[in-house]
Amino acid sequence: MVAGCGCAACGIGNARLLDFDLSAVEIASRTWAVLGRTDYFDMENGGNIVNVAFIEVPDGVVVIDTGPSKRYGDALRSLIERTVPGKPILRVYNTHHHPDHFLGNQSFDAELIAAPQAVIDNITLEGDGFADNMYRLLGDWMRGTLPQAPTIALDAAKESVGGRDFSLFYLAGHTSSDFVIRDDSTGVLFAGDLAFLYRAPTTPHADMPQWRQSLDTLASIDKALLLPGHGPSDAKDESLTQTGDYLDWLHGTLSDAVGSGLTMNEAMLLPIPARFEGLGVVRTEYERSVVHLYPALEDSLFPVIEVTQ
Numbered sequence: 001m002v003a004g005c006g007c008a009a010c011g012i013g014n015a016r017l018l019d020f021d022l023s024a025v026e027i028a029s030r031t032w033a034v035l036g037r038t039d040y041f042d043m044e045n046g047g048n049i050v051n052v053a054f055i056e057v058p059d060g061v062v063v064i065d066t067g068p069s070k071r072y073g074d075a076l077r078s079l080i081e082r083t084v085p086g087k088p089i090l091r092v093y094n095t096h097h098h099p100d101h102f103l104g105n106q107s108f109d110a111e112l113i114a115a116p117q118a119v120i121d122n123i124t125l126e127g128d129g130f131a132d133n134m135y136r137l138l139g140d141w142m143r144g145t146l147p148q149a150p151t152i153a154l155d156a157a158k159e160s161v162g163g164r165d166f167s168l169f170y171l172a173g174h175t176s177s178d179f180v181i182r183d184d185s186t187g188v189l190f191a192g193d194l195a196f197l198y199r200a201p202t203t204p205h206a207d208m209p210q211w212r213q214s215l216d217t218l219a220s221i222d223k224a225l226l227l228p229g230h231g232p233s234d235a236k237d238e239s240l241t242q243t244g245d246y247l248d249w250l251h252g253t254l255s256d257a258v259g260s261g262l263t264m265n266e267a268m269l270l271p272i273p274a275r276f277e278g279l280g281v282v283r284t285e286y287e288r289s290v291v292h293l294y295p296a297l298e299d300s301l302f303p304v305i306e307v308t309q
């Protein structure tokens with residue numbers, strides 16, 4: 001008897017394992033977050049490591065980010081239909097081009113998906129590569145997933161959707177284009193991956209000075225609540241302080257390591273301060289950041305010595 005054995009080789013167990021079982025948390029009036037785990041992608045979480053959100057506006061629903069796969073997007077869509085029955089989805093925003101934030105786009109009407117042009121360009125350029133990597137990491141969880149770029153390019157500072165006004169902010173630093181949305185009615189700010197809380201920031205496309213600047217901008221925006229890309233919702237800008245503190249430490253530590261001639265492997269073994277021990281996957285993300293950031297830091301910090309014959 002194999003029913004419910006749960007092993008990866010067992011079809012019945014596998015069907016159960018591939019269910020995201022998403023749930024919505026109402027973080028403000030008629031505003032729901034679907035909170036992912038503060039882990040790295042693995043076969044157990046299926047890629048459910050990201051926050052997405054949806055809002056009931058007078059005439060329909062607005063969705064912010066779509067998760068890591070078609071399977072997740074389908075589960076999100078069904079959760080929205082159960083939570084806000086009978087209301088049409090009017091707009092889907094993508095905050096940036098990382099795969100956990102947009103690979104669920106396929107489950108939504110492409111004509112409704114909007115982002116800044118630079119996010120669309122990044123998805124067009126890197127979407128296939130991201131999808132390939134996600135298939136390698138998550139196998140069957142990704143079945144049927146194809147990158148779908150947004151079709152609406154945004155550049156206005158405001159847009160009204162279904163009777164609700166949104167302020168739109170065009171920032172950068174986590175990637176070359178990070179899009180932030182504020183619901184002007186509730187004051188909830190959807191900060192994407194510019195903000196992490198109790199989870200180590202990821203840096204594969206990071207520009208540290210730009211990211212620092214964007215954190216200052218986010219701190220200056222009038223808001224009631226901030227939803228980070230990863231971690232719980234935040235009423236006190238704690239995610240901005242924590243992300244800034246970690247990025248400053250990371251940049252300083254790696255610059256010092258390059259300055260004292262450590263190899264990349266030696267830099268990976270450096271201790272992580274106790275205040276960051278509560279951040280999910282901090283050692284893994286630190287090691288990934290060394291790989292992402294070290295070569296460019298070496299290029300910028302080592303003097304170029306002209307060799308003459």
Ligand SMILES: [Zn+2]
Nearest residue numbers: 096098193202
């Ligand atoms: Zn990201």
